[in-house]
Amino acid sequence: MRVAAGDVAGILCLVSVAAALDFKYHHAEELEAYLKGVHAAYPSFTHLHSIGRSVEGRDLWVLVLGRFPTHHKIGIPEFKYVANMHGDETVGREMLLHLIDFLVTSYRRDPVITRLLNNTRIHIMPTMNPDGFEATKVPDCYYTPGRYNKNGEDLNRNFPDAFENNNASIQPETQAVMDWIKNETFVLSANLHGGALVASYTFDNGNSVTGSLKGYSRSLDDDVFIHLAKTYSFNHASMYKGTGCDNRQTFPEGITNGYSWYQLEGGMQDYNYIWGQCFEITLELSCCKYPPANQLEKFWRDNKAALIEYIKQVHLGVKGQVTGKNGTPIPNAIVEAKGRAHVCPYRTNQHGEYFLLLLPGTYVINATVPGFKSMLKTVEIPDNTGNFSALKQDFSFPEVSIKPEAPSCPKIPLYQEFERASAAVKPTLHILALMTVMLVIFK
Numbered sequence: 001m002r003v004a005a006g007d008v009a010g011i012l013c014l015v016s017v018a019a020a021l022d023f024k025y026h027h028a029e030e031l032e033a034y035l036k037g038v039h040a041a042y043p044s045f046t047h048l049h050s051i052g053r054s055v056e057g058r059d060l061w062v063l064v065l066g067r068f069p070t071h072h073k074i075g076i077p078e079f080k081y082v083a084n085m086h087g088d089e090t091v092g093r094e095m096l097l098h099l100i101d102f103l104v105t106s107y108r109r110d111p112v113i114t115r116l117l118n119n120t121r122i123h124i125m126p127t128m129n130p131d132g133f134e135a136t137k138v139p140d141c142y143y144t145p146g147r148y149n150k151n152g153e154d155l156n157r158n159f160p161d162a163f164e165n166n167n168a169s170i171q172p173e174t175q176a177v178m179d180w181i182k183n184e185t186f187v188l189s190a191n192l193h194g195g196a197l198v199a200s201y202t203f204d205n206g207n208s209v210t211g212s213l214k215g216y217s218r219s220l221d222d223d224v225f226i227h228l229a230k231t232y233s234f235n236h237a238s239m240y241k242g243t244g245c246d247n248r249q250t251f252p253e254g255i256t257n258g259y260s261w262y263q264l265e266g267g268m269q270d271y272n273y274i275w276g277q278c279f280e281i282t283l284e285l286s287c288c289k290y291p292p293a294n295q296l297e298k299f300w301r302d303n304k305a306a307l308i309e310y311i312k313q314v315h316l317g318v319k320g321q322v323t324g325k326n327g328t329p330i331p332n333a334i335v336e337a338k339g340r341a342h343v344c345p346y347r348t349n350q351h352g353e354y355f356l357l358l359l360p361g362t363y364v365i366n367a368t369v370p371g372f373k374s375m376l377k378t379v380e381i382p383d384n385t386g387n388f389s390a391l392k393q394d395f396s397f398p399e400v401s402i403k404p405e406a407p408s409c410p411k412i413p414l415y416q417e418f419e420r421a422s423a424a425v426k427p428t429l430h431i432l433a434l435m436t437v438m439l440v441i442f443k
């Protein structure tokens with residue numbers, strides 16, 4: 001086995017780092033010490049940074065893992081997990097620490113994890129609401145005020161919304177995540193919650209255009225989202241059974257459309273999909289929001305395979321580069337699959353790259369440099385599961401020598417215009433209000 005020089009010291013103290021992560025709740029100082037210890041032990045394939053601070057000044061830590069942890073590499077997709085945005089939903093926070101522990105101790109030992117980390121850049125944020133976690137003093141299965149940040153705001157209602165004006169003032173934790181999403185070209189993500197057992201997918205909000213009258217708010221990528229949610233539920237020990245938390249058949253196959261469950265405004269997953277070019281689902285991992293620490297080991301056993309299989313899905317579909325004259329990358333080119341135009345078009349990053357999550361099948365990919373004509377290519381997307389690479393398809397525009405400055409998508413309710421143009425009516429308000437009041441306590 002060849003070992004990078006920087007990791008020799010790491011392997012020597014590996015035992016102490018690994019042993020340090022027991023099944024208990026890690027409060028702010030312990031969490032920080034653990035992440036710093038991991039980075040010190042595995043400097044060649046981890047990177048630790050804070051993307052901002054909470055209202056009370058706690059760092060919002062992100063540990064990045066991958067062969068090139070400090071920066072994006074062309075062709076390597078960016079993945080993220082975010083937990084504990086509701087401070088009193090605590091299982092995800094500990095699951096992500098155990099996931100880190102598992103990944104660092106498996107790299108160069110387990111061939112699958114080695115390939116995963118060689119071909120994926122994985123960003124892990126164990127807590128988005130560290131103040132809310134510290135405010136929740138003792139385990140409690142039900143709602144506590146620790147759900148909110150220090151200003152009393154629900155962070156999963158705090159993002160710009162595509163369907164209506166969100167009047168909540170953007171919190172520091174939310175702003176940090178928005179800046180982070182803008183900085184990295186994330187492709188796939190999940191946010192981890194508690195209070196139910198289900199994988200819930202976009203949209204959480206909706207209007208008649210997306211199908212709200214039928215009680216389901218459907219994106220054009222609904223097939224991909226269903227696949228993503230099922231990847232989690234069927235690799236989980238019991239989520240796929242769909243029995244929810246009261247032994248009744250609540251969620252068939254352990255998944256649900258967010259809006260079908262209950263409508264919400266300003267959620268993080270819709271924001272990722274609309275403005276972040278990132279597919280995100282919401283994972284409810286435990287019926288009890290803050291269970292006793294002696295259950296954490298079982299939660300880890302139940303979730304471990306699902307957490308890993310879900311990351312692999314970042315390699316679905318097709319990816320590539322759009323280049324112009326002399327092969328220079330073209331940023332801000334619009335690249336989308338025909339029939340799946342996003343309301344805020346998905347654009348290439350500064351390296352001219354695009355990543356489109358699509359299930360196996362035949363698609364027409366439309367690459368458009370603003371001001372020039374479009375180029376259409378038919379691609380046959382194979383079942384790439386386990387290959388750790390999406391299909392590659394580049395686009396070349398040799399006549400283009402400019403770098404288009406696409407205006408970034410405005411943060412206004414982008415679906416409102418569609419609704420005005422349609423004749424349909426909204427569902428009666430009192431039904432929405434009733435659903436919201438009854439169920440507002442989970443995601």
Ligand SMILES: *[C@@H]1O[C@H](CO)[C@@H](O)[C@H](O)[C@H]1NC(C)=O
Nearest residue numbers: 002067111112114115117118
């Ligand atoms: C992973 O990357 C390292 C280089 O950083 C290389 O030595 C190793 O062979 C790669 N392993 C696999 C399975 O791709």
Ligand SMILES: *[C@@H]1O[C@H](CO)[C@@H](O)[C@H](O)[C@H]1NC(C)=O
Nearest residue numbers: 161164165166167168265266
């Ligand atoms: C937000 O404010 C706008 C304009 O002030 C208002 O029309 C809208 O109803 C408000 N939205 C909510 C959810 O309160």
Ligand SMILES: *[C@@H]1O[C@H](CO)[C@@H](O)[C@H](O)[C@H]1NC(C)=O
Nearest residue numbers: 051052176177179180181183
């Ligand atoms: C985003 O990138 C800029 C420029 O590199 C950096 O200064 C800033 O800290 C980054 N913010 C986040 C949240 O990653």
Ligand SMILES: *[C@@H]1O[C@H](CO)[C@@H](O)[C@H](O)[C@H]1NC(C)=O
Nearest residue numbers: 334338341345366367368374
């Ligand atoms: C290709 O995409 C561009 C930009 O979104 C759009 O204007 C054009 O109509 C699309 N072409 C086809 C054939 O779908």
Ligand SMILES: *[C@@H]1O[C@H](CO)[C@@H](O)[C@H](O)[C@H]1NC(C)=O
Nearest residue numbers: 382383384387388389390391
């Ligand atoms: C798997 O990926 C390699 C490149 O990494 C590619 O050459 C090969 O065709 C892929 N196989 C499938 C089935 O997509």
Ligand SMILES: [Zn+2]
Nearest residue numbers: 086193442443
């Ligand atoms: Zn929640």
